[in-house]
Amino acid sequence: SRVGKGTFVRSQPINQDLRELTGFTEEMGRLGASQSSRVLVSKITAAGPTLADHLRLAEGSPVAVLQRVRLANGKPLALETSHLNLNYCPEDILTNHDFSRESLYQVLRNVYDVHPMWANQIIEARLPDAYERKQLDLSEYDPVLSLTRVTYDQNDAPIEFVRSVYTGEHYQLQTTLRVETKERL
Numbered sequence: 298s299r300v301g302k303g304t305f306v307r308s309q310p311i312n313q314d315l316r317e318l319t320g321f322t323e324e325m326g327r328l329g330a331s332q333s334s335r336v337l338v339s340k341i342t343a344a345g346p347t348l349a350d351h352l353r354l355a356e357g358s359p360v361a362v363l364q365r366v367r368l369a370n371g372k373p374l375a376l377e378t379s380h381l382n383l384n385y386c387p388e389d390i391l392t393n394h395d396f397s398r399e400s401l402y403q404v405l406r407n408v409y410d411v412h413p414m415w416a417n418q419i420i421e422a423r424l425p426d427a428y429e430r431k432q433l434d435l436s437e438y439d440p441v442l443s444l445t446r447v448t449y450d451q452n453d454a455p456i457e458f459v460r461s462v463y464t465g466e467h468y469q470l471q472t473t474l475r476v477e478t479k480e481r482l
Contacts, residue, residue, distance in 0.1 A: 333371070333398070337432070338364035338378070339391045351447050351458040352382045359383050361391055363401065366432050373433045373464070380458040385411045385450065411450050413457070418446040422465065429462050440465035 341359050349356040361381040366373050379401060381390065386409045394404050405411040421443045425435050435441070441462045448457040 333368045334365040334396060335368070336363070336365050336397050338362055339396065341383075341388055341391070344380075348380055348458055352380065352455045354382065354384075359388065361386070361388065363391065363396055365396060375461050375463045376429055376432045377459060377461045382454070382456050385409065385454065385456045405456070411456055413448045414451050414453075416446045416448040418444055420444050425462065433462070433464055435464065 340362050342362050343357045344352065344354050344360045346356050348354075348360060349358060352358075352360065354360070361383060362378065363381070364376070364378040367375040367377055386405060390404070390409070394408075396404075402413050405413065422440055423443055424437065425433065425439065425441045429435065429441065430437060430439075433441070442465055444459075444461040444463065446457075446459050446461070447455050448459065450456045
């Protein structure tokens with residue numbers, strides 16, 4: 298129950314397996330959820346020092362920025378901001394594709410022959426800021442999972458830097474942990 302919002306039936310959280318790199322569209326398809334996106338930002342901008350470092354670019358190099366609210370079964374699930382290294386796709390990627398319906402990773406693979414293969418990702422639990430609360434329809438006390446990731450292609454080149462914020466109520470991360478083989482003996 299939320300003041301001013303009504304009473305809601307809590308749905309089963311979406312579990313993402315952390316052992317495999319998948320895009321949002323692919324993950325929702327596997328789970329049988331319908332997915333859609335609301336594009337908030339679609340522009341070319343200059344890379345600041347941190348972004349340039351993550352993408353191995355010179356500071357000031359152009360990068361494509363795509364920010365979307367990702368929806369599962371019509372509910373806002375994530376706020377995702379992707380920064381694309383334009384050495385691997387053209388600037389018109391943002392104007393030639395409808396990313397409210399198309400998968401970024403499918404476009405990279407099928408149109409530009411860029412294959413996201415692996416990523417380094419940091420995951421944190423925190424409270425959302427005012428902008429995130431507005432976009433994801435959250436209260437100031439609803440927890441979120443904040444993910445920061447650099448995605449690499451088939452040649453180990455950094456192709457994407459992404460910051461994602463997932464609603465804690467609807468999204469869980471799952472992995473399997475094992476003892477190293479030498480310690481099992």
